Amino acid sequence: MTAIVEFIELGKRFGSVQALQQLTLSVQAGEIIGLLGHNGAGKTTSMKLILGLIRPSEGQIRVMGVAPSLELGREHRRRIGFLPENVRFYEQLSGREVLRYFARLKGAAVSQTGQLLEQVGLAAAADRRVRTYSKGMRQRLGLAQALLGEPRLLMLDEPTAGLDPAATREFYSTLDELRGRGTTVLLSSHVLPGIEGHVDRAAILGGGRLLAFGSLDALRARAALPLTIRVRGQWSSLGWTERIGATGMSVRLINPQHLEFTGPESVKLTALRLLMDVQGLQDVDVFPPSLDALYAHFNRESAGEKVS
Amino acid sequence: MNTILIVAAKEFRDGLRNRWVLAITLVFAFLAVGISYFGAAASGSVGFTSLATTIVSLASLAIFLIPLIALLLSYDTVVGEEEQGTLLLLLTYPLTPAQLLIGKFVGHAAILAVSTLVGFGGAGLLIGILSGEMANAELWHAFGFFILSAILLGWCFIAIAQLISVLVGEKSRAAGLALIAWFWFVLVFDLLLLGILVMGEGRSGGQWLSWLLLLNPTDVFRLANLAGFEAVREYTGLAAIATGPLFRPYALAAILVVWIAVPLSLAVWRFRRKVV
Incomplete structure (x- = not known):
C-alpha cells in the first residue's frame, strides 16, 4: 500500500485564525475517504493544501510523494481532479x-x-x-470536469450539495464505479446521511483538528453509542418490557402502541429474540447509531478534553 | 507555451462572441473615415483630405480612445474570474499563474490587434483610394507605423489593466482604478508637464522635459507619430522638442514595448505572490 496523500503534523493559520492544527493522517491508494465536519472545521482548507492552492504554516504535506505547489509540473497536476464547493x-x-x-x-x-x-x-x-x-x-458539470483525464486522486468538496435525491443516488453510483477503477477519492460533506456505505474511512474534523479517523464500524465501536429499537403493536399490558429492560436496555413509551428501546449494541440480538416472543407485536425497526450521532459524540469528546 | 495558447484562444473567441472585436473595429473604421472626411471642415469644405493630415488627427484621437478601450477590455482579467468563482478551479488545473495571465494578455492583445489592423487599415485603404495618394510609399510607411504603434499603445494599456486586475479584490474597484489610470496618463500627466514648463518660464530647457515624456506611453505614441515622419512632421510644431537618437519612430516603438513588458511582469509577479 502506498500513501497518496500524507499529512504530517500539518497546521495552517490565516492571520490569527488557526484553521488546522496538528493534523496527521494518510490516505492509501484506492481508498474513498469522507472528510466530515461542520462549516469551518477545516475540510476545504485541507483540500486546498492538497491542491497546492495554499501552503502549510506548520508540518508537512505529501501528495503522490511530493509537496504540492501551483508551480509543479503538468504530469503531477493533471492526475488530480477537483470539484470545488459551489462550483462556477x-x-x-x-x-x-x-x-x-x-x-x-x-x-x-x-x-x-x-x-x-x-x-x-x-x-x-x-x-x-x-x-x-x-x-x-x-454541480454535474463540475463533476464532469473533475473526472477529465481519469485522475488518480479526486477531491470533491460538498459534491451532493444542491443535488436532488435521484441525482445524489447517481452520484454515489459514479463513486462506486470510480472505486472499481482504483481512483482515490476524498469527499467532504456536512450532510451525513447518504455517505454511509460509500466511504471506506471517515475523518471527522472539528475546529481544525482531527477528532477521529477510521472505518465507520471502528468509529462506532470506539464511540460505543447506543442503538435504538422501535416497536409497534397491540398489547393488553406492558409487563413484558421488564424482561427486555433486564438486558440493559432502557424503555421509553411514545404512546400505548409505540415503544422505543435504547441500549448497547452488544445486547441487540438478545433483545430482539425476546421481542419476537411478545404477543401482539406488529413491527420492529432497528437503528444503528447514525453518523450524525457519531459525529456529535466525537465533537463532545473533544469539547470535553478542552475543558478538562 | 501550448497552455498559453489555449487560454489565449479562449479569450479571443470570447472577444468574437461578445462582439468586442466587431465593436472596436467599427469604431476605429468610422473614426478614421469620419476624421478624414470632415477633417477639412474647419477650412470651409468637406471631402477626403490627405492621409498625412488624417494621421495627425487620428493619432490625437487615438490617444484618448485606445487606452480607454484597452482598459475596458482587460480591467477584470483576474478579478473578474475571481468574482465569477472560476479562478480557484482554473488554478487547480495544470497551468501556472504566469501562464494564465500571459495567455489572457495574448488573447486580449490579439483582439485589439485584429480590430486595429482591420478598422484603421481598411479605412486607410479607402482614404488612400479616394484622395488619390495610393502611390506615395512614404505615406504608407507612416500609416503602417501609425497602426503598429496604435497596437503597441493598446497593448501597454492592456498590460496596465492586467496589473490593476491583480491589485484589487473587487471588480468595481478595478473599474475605478482603470478610470483613474486613464485620467492620469491621458489628461493629468500632460497638464502637469505643461504646468512645470510654464512655471519654469522655459528657463529649465526643453531636453529633460522630452525625457519626462517617455514616462507616459501616450506621449511616446504621440511623439512617435507626430514627430517621427517627414511626411507628417510638416503638419506639427512638435518636432523641435524631442530630438536625438531615442526620438526616432522605431526607438520610440521599442520604448512602448518596455511599457508593455514592465506592467505585465509586475502583474505576473504580483499574481504569483497573491495565489501561492
Missing part, C-alpha cells in the same frame, strides 16, 4: 464548450467530453449556455 463556470459558454476548454487545459482527450456529459446526465443540455443551468446541473 463561464456563464456565456455552453456546457460542452466549458468542458472542452478544461479538457484542453488538462491535456485530456477532447473526445472524452461527450461521454462525460453523457455520464453525468447533461447530454441533452450540453449545448445550452451555462447561464441557463440549475444549481444541480452546474
Whole structure:
C-alpha cells in the first residue's frame, strides 16, 4: 500500500485564525475517504493544501510523494481532479464548450467530453449556455470536469450539495464505479446521511483538528453509542418490557402502541429474540447509531478534553 | 507555451462572441473615415483630405480612445474570474499563474490587434483610394507605423489593466482604478508637464522635459507619430522638442514595448505572490 496523500503534523493559520492544527493522517491508494465536519472545521482548507492552492504554516504535506505547489509540473497536476464547493463556470459558454476548454487545459482527450456529459446526465443540455443551468446541473458539470483525464486522486468538496435525491443516488453510483477503477477519492460533506456505505474511512474534523479517523464500524465501536429499537403493536399490558429492560436496555413509551428501546449494541440480538416472543407485536425497526450521532459524540469528546 | 495558447484562444473567441472585436473595429473604421472626411471642415469644405493630415488627427484621437478601450477590455482579467468563482478551479488545473495571465494578455492583445489592423487599415485603404495618394510609399510607411504603434499603445494599456486586475479584490474597484489610470496618463500627466514648463518660464530647457515624456506611453505614441515622419512632421510644431537618437519612430516603438513588458511582469509577479 502506498500513501497518496500524507499529512504530517500539518497546521495552517490565516492571520490569527488557526484553521488546522496538528493534523496527521494518510490516505492509501484506492481508498474513498469522507472528510466530515461542520462549516469551518477545516475540510476545504485541507483540500486546498492538497491542491497546492495554499501552503502549510506548520508540518508537512505529501501528495503522490511530493509537496504540492501551483508551480509543479503538468504530469503531477493533471492526475488530480477537483470539484470545488459551489462550483462556477463561464456563464456565456455552453456546457460542452466549458468542458472542452478544461479538457484542453488538462491535456485530456477532447473526445472524452461527450461521454462525460453523457455520464453525468447533461447530454441533452450540453449545448445550452451555462447561464441557463440549475444549481444541480452546474454541480454535474463540475463533476464532469473533475473526472477529465481519469485522475488518480479526486477531491470533491460538498459534491451532493444542491443535488436532488435521484441525482445524489447517481452520484454515489459514479463513486462506486470510480472505486472499481482504483481512483482515490476524498469527499467532504456536512450532510451525513447518504455517505454511509460509500466511504471506506471517515475523518471527522472539528475546529481544525482531527477528532477521529477510521472505518465507520471502528468509529462506532470506539464511540460505543447506543442503538435504538422501535416497536409497534397491540398489547393488553406492558409487563413484558421488564424482561427486555433486564438486558440493559432502557424503555421509553411514545404512546400505548409505540415503544422505543435504547441500549448497547452488544445486547441487540438478545433483545430482539425476546421481542419476537411478545404477543401482539406488529413491527420492529432497528437503528444503528447514525453518523450524525457519531459525529456529535466525537465533537463532545473533544469539547470535553478542552475543558478538562 | 501550448497552455498559453489555449487560454489565449479562449479569450479571443470570447472577444468574437461578445462582439468586442466587431465593436472596436467599427469604431476605429468610422473614426478614421469620419476624421478624414470632415477633417477639412474647419477650412470651409468637406471631402477626403490627405492621409498625412488624417494621421495627425487620428493619432490625437487615438490617444484618448485606445487606452480607454484597452482598459475596458482587460480591467477584470483576474478579478473578474475571481468574482465569477472560476479562478480557484482554473488554478487547480495544470497551468501556472504566469501562464494564465500571459495567455489572457495574448488573447486580449490579439483582439485589439485584429480590430486595429482591420478598422484603421481598411479605412486607410479607402482614404488612400479616394484622395488619390495610393502611390506615395512614404505615406504608407507612416500609416503602417501609425497602426503598429496604435497596437503597441493598446497593448501597454492592456498590460496596465492586467496589473490593476491583480491589485484589487473587487471588480468595481478595478473599474475605478482603470478610470483613474486613464485620467492620469491621458489628461493629468500632460497638464502637469505643461504646468512645470510654464512655471519654469522655459528657463529649465526643453531636453529633460522630452525625457519626462517617455514616462507616459501616450506621449511616446504621440511623439512617435507626430514627430517621427517627414511626411507628417510638416503638419506639427512638435518636432523641435524631442530630438536625438531615442526620438526616432522605431526607438520610440521599442520604448512602448518596455511599457508593455514592465506592467505585465509586475502583474505576473504580483499574481504569483497573491495565489501561492
